[in-house]
Amino acid sequence: MGAGAGVAAQVSVLTRHWELKLLALGVSVVLWGFVMTSEKTDLIMAAPLELENMPAGLEVKGERPDSVDVQLHGLRWSLTRLGTDRVKARLDLTGSRAGEVTVRVLPERVTVPPGITVVRVNPSRVRLVLGSVRS
Numbered sequence: 864m865g866a867g868a869g870v871a872a873q874v875s876v877l878t879r880h881w882e883l884k885l886l887a888l889g890v891s892v893v894l895w896g897f898v899m900t901s902e903k904t905d906l907i908m909a910a911p912l913e914l915e916n917m918p919a920g921l922e923v924k925g926e927r928p929d930s931v932d933v934q935l936h937g938l939r940w941s942l943t944r945l946g947t948d949r950v951k952a953r954l955d956l957t958g959s960r961a962g963e964v965t966v967r968v969l970p971e972r973v974t975v976p977p978g979i980t981v982v983r984v985n986p987s988r989v990r991l992v993l994g995s996v997r998s
Contacts, residue, residue, distance in 0.1 A: 905982065908947065908950060910930055910950045910952040910984075911952070912928060912989065918993075933973050938978065949974075949975070952968055960993070963992050964992075965990050
């Protein structure tokens with residue numbers, strides 16, 4: 864048997880029942896799409912802290928944490944495409960006075976895209992030292 868006959872036999876094996884092979888590939892793609900769009904999972908990521916409603920004449924003195932860890936729950940597909948710029952933890956400083964303040968970081972104060980929920984924030988409290996703005 865020559866080299867040409869061996870190649871023809873291999874091509875014949877690949878093209879035999881091509882309709883079933885194409886159908887199997889199509890079913891695989893549909894199943895993969897279903898799993899990626901319906902499977903829910905959790906993801907932990909750092910969310911930058913944003914200070915809101917800082918009382919006039921006050922500023923943060925000393926060290927301040929840049930971010931908190933948030934546990935998110937949602938579709939695997941949504942979470943894998945989630946950029947770090949889409950998640951932010953907002954601290955409301957309304958009514959704060961000069962001195963040491965402890966602010967709770969509530970899950971409802973974490974901004975996330977629709978379809979994603981915040982399960983937990985760690986740490987759940989942030990300590991800040993507020994002082995008068997120097998001119």
